[in-house]
Amino acid sequence: MTTPIPNICKSCTLHCDPNRFCARLTTEELIKLNGKSHSASMKRGDALSDETLMQWPIVAVSAGVLSLQHLMADGRKSIAALYMQGDIIDLRGISNRNRCSLISLGASKVCRLSPEVFEQVVSTNSDAQTSVWKNLREQTFRAIDHSVDMSKKQALEKLASFIIECNHRAFSTKEDTIIAKIPVRRVDLAEYIGVQPETVSRCFKDLQNRGIIEFENLSVVTIQDVVTLRKIANGDWNAGIQKVKVTG
Amino acid sequence: MTTPIPNICKSCTLHCDPNRFCARLTTEELIKLNGKSHSASMKRGDALSDETLMQWPIVAVSAGVLSLQHLMADGRKSIAALYMQGDIIDLRGISNRNRCSLISLGASKVCRLSPEVFEQVVSTNSDAQTSVWKNLREQTFRAIDHSVDMSKKQALEKLASFIIECNHRAFSTKEDTIIAKIPVRRVDLAEYIGVQPETVSRCFKDLQNRGIIEFENLSVVTIQDVVTLRKIANGDWNAGIQKVKVTG
DNA sequence: CGGCAAGTTGAGCCAGGTCAACTCCGGTGG
DNA sequence: CCACCGGAGTTGACCTGGCTCAACTTGCCG
Numbered sequence: 001m002t003t004p005i006p007n008i009c010k011s012c013t014l015h016c017d018p019n020r021f022c023a024r025l026t027t028e029e030l031i032k033l034n035g036k037s038h039s040a041s042m043k044r045g046d047a048l049s050d051e052t053l054m055q056w057p058i059v060a061v062s063a064g065v066l067s068l069q070h071l072m073a074d075g076r077k078s079i080a081a082l083y084m085q086g087d088i089i090d091l092r093g094i095s096n097r098n099r100c101s102l103i104s105l106g107a108s109k110v111c112r113l114s115p116e117v118f119e120q121v122v123s124t125n126s127d128a129q130t131s132v133w134k135n136l137r138e139q140t141f142r143a144i145d146h147s148v149d150m151s152k153k154q155a156l157e158k159l160a161s162f163i164i165e166c167n168h169r170a171f172s173t174k175e176d177t178i179i180a181k182i183p184v185r186r187v188d189l190a191e192y193i194g195v196q197p198e199t200v201s202r203c204f205k206d207l208q209n210r211g212i213i214e215f216e217n218l219s220v221v222t223i224q225d226v227v228t229l230r231k232i233a234n235g236d237w238n239a240g241i242q243k244v245k246v247t248g
Numbered sequence: 249m250t251t252p253i254p255n256i257c258k259s260c261t262l263h264c265d266p267n268r269f270c271a272r273l274t275t276e277e278l279i280k281l282n283g284k285s286h287s288a289s290m291k292r293g294d295a296l297s298d299e300t301l302m303q304w305p306i307v308a309v310s311a312g313v314l315s316l317q318h319l320m321a322d323g324r325k326s327i328a329a330l331y332m333q334g335d336i337i338d339l340r341g342i343s344n345r346n347r348c349s350l351i352s353l354g355a356s357k358v359c360r361l362s363p364e365v366f367e368q369v370v371s372t373n374s375d376a377q378t379s380v381w382k383n384l385r386e387q388t389f390r391a392i393d394h395s396v397d398m399s400k401k402q403a404l405e406k407l408a409s410f411i412i413e414c415n416h417r418a419f420s421t422k423e424d425t426i427i428a429k430i431p432v433r434r435v436d437l438a439e440y441i442g443v444q445p446e447t448v449s450r451c452f453k454d455l456q457n458r459g460i461i462e463f464e465n466l467s468v469v470t471i472q473d474v475v476t477l478r479k480i481a482n483g484d485w486n487a488g489i490q491k492v493k494v495t496g
Numbered sequence: 497c498g499g500c501a502a503g504t505t506g507a508g509c510c511a512g513g514t515c516a517a518c519t520c521c522g523g524t525g526g
Numbered sequence: 527c528c529a530c531c532g533g534a535g536t537t538g539a540c541c542t543g544g545c546t547c548a549a550c551t552t553g554c555c556g
């Protein structure tokens with residue numbers, strides 16, 4: 001007895017994780033959707049071109065990190081959003097104000113879904129609809145949180161927020177310290193939080209000096225003091241300094 | 249023969265505008281949804297409290313402007329998003345990182361929808377689903393655009409972007425100049441674009457001096473030179489200056 | 497016409513941008 | 527095994543856009 005589930009789906013995180021969209025589909029729906037979709041591997045710098053996105057505006061991320069980038073006239077670049085495992089990016093009708101492109105920040109795996117089949121599946125399978133709807137809302141909330149971070153916060157606060165965001169999106173605990181994996185390079189991180197790489201560096205150092213974080217290596221930090229990190233992220237500016245005063 | 253459409257809906261923009269959610273519902277659905285919903289008028293400063301939002305996380309805006317505000321520990325306040333006529337705000341599951349409140353920026357009319365009935369209607373009426381889905385995507389794109397504006401842009405560029413956004417969201421043309429209605433006060437505008445009111449003032453003046461915009465009154469500007477405004481918004485910094493150089 | 501809130505203008509200061517030099521680190525080939 | 531290389535990240539010195547604070551003007555409503 002052969003399982004008729006497409007091979008490519010069998011190992012895909014979108015299908016294996018029961019919370020994700022593809023796990024909610026019937027085998028029949030899965031086959032139908034897969035038949036009209038294209039999965040692909042991407043490496044750092046690879047972009048889904050405008051033409052591709054016009055034809056395939058719906059992209060599911062099964063591994064790695066993608067970025068929605070915006071380029072200004074004078075060359076300033078900014079990363080508007082980060083998409084990771086499980087995100088379903090629905091770019092239908094985006095071409096309003098900013099011309100953006102979807103660029104991979106490392107090795108990643110995506111699946112370009114057929115809009116027609118996707119639409120049809122979503123309108124008939126309300127379980128799947130709920131899942132993708134929830135994901136879209138999460139994306140919206142992240143975008144809103146992010147614009148709050150960008151609008152009034154200082155560099156250190158932005159970085160603290162980012163570390164917390166990383167911790168939320170993919171975390172693991174070891175004994176009682178908390179690990180946050182920084183899934184992108186310094187340059188990308190800087191572009192995402194809207195500061196210069198130099199400033200990112202200085203702020204990391206600052207947090208380290210205050211004993212709030214510790215580096216495992218460049219991309220893994222252990223959060224030594226979550227409470228203070230949260231406070232800083234929320235504008236309680238001297239939260240970390242207090243300690244120094246007390247000991248000094 | 250009496251039309252069974254609820255009175256409150258008859259005059260509501262969400263029902264009268266054929267593109268909006270409520271216009272897509274059958275009379276039966278409309279009655280059912282309305283029966284479990286509460287509409288309300290709000291004035292400047294009125295907030296939908298956290299408890300209210302917990303019970304009624306879905307709010308439709310039929311008139312006026314609402315803001316999603318975030319307050320930091322030291323009192324810094326920022327407006328994360330603006331919602332206007334036709335927006336359906338779905339705050340289910342928002343309590344992740346930032347505690348926000350929904351505050352009216354002037355006289356407005358809202359309708360708090362029953363999540364259960366809403367969910368049910370959306371899962372059975374795919375026309376309505378498409379409409380509300382589209383609106384949610386627009387909100388996401390706006391949030392993304394906004395976070396781009398906030399992250400790397402300078403004050404003048406942010407303001408230019410905002411004027412263009414206003415023009416997009418509710419515009420009218422008179423002969424060949426374009427009117428943009430600023431639907432919020434200076435203070436709110438400043439909080440939305442993440443600068444001080446003083447800076448907003450200075451930037452408006454700058455745009456006016458360059459002949460790019462003209463004030464009808466405090467809340468209505470005519471855009472004299474859309475092209476240059478767009479260029480400035482997109483980082484072509486000296487776009488307006490060029491003219492001065494040429495004439496000088 | 498007074499009174500108050502909203503908005504504007506001006507002067508000085510500082511967080512973070514800029515630019516240049518430096519260190520660190522992984523890969524490669526002699 | 528080490529010398530070399532190139533790209534990523536860091537550090538330092540200086541400069542500027544926008545914040546701050548305070549005074550002023552404008553517009554709105556009774």
